[in-house]
Amino acid sequence: MMRKTWTGSSISSRVMEEIDQLLERLSQAYAVSGAEFGIFDLINSELEGKVDRIEKDRFGNIIAFKKGKHTGSVILTAHLDEIGFMVRGIEGGYLRFIQH
Numbered sequence: 001m002m003r004k005t006w007t008g009s010s011i012s013s014r015v016m017e018e019i020d021q022l023l024e025r026l027s028q029a030y031a032v033s034g035a036e037f038g039i040f041d042l043i044n045s046e047l048e049g050k051v052d053r054i055e056k057d058r059f060g061n062i063i064a065f066k067k068g069k070h071t072g073s074v075i076l077t078a079h080l081d082e083i084g085f086m087v088r089g090i091e092g093g094y095l096r097f098i099q100h
Helices: 013-028 037-047
Strands: 002-004 010-012 053-056 062-065 087-091 094-097
Touching: 010 013, 013 037, 037 053, 037 062
Parallel strands: none
Antiparallel strands: 002 010, 053 062, 087 094
16 A cells, blocks of 8 residues: 655555654664664664665764765754653652752
8 A cells, every 4th residue: 555745755554664663663762862872773773784884973973875876965864862861859840850
């Protein structure tokens, strides 16, 4: 079965299911700032075999290269980390966080 996307193109139910599963894995991966190793490994494994080259820079960014069929360039950018807090307790309806 084919579904229309917001761009008007068609996408199969199988591909939509693969996208849903990938988004779930990405959402569940551990990626608190300063400890992004879980999400880094997941993204790296998802990219392998789909891109020409993968690099990690000194800031921990993943840079993937894929040669296209046409001229011009496209960049897809996103951050790997997520906000993470450890709650010490709740006092007067307010969360109290552990400071690092």
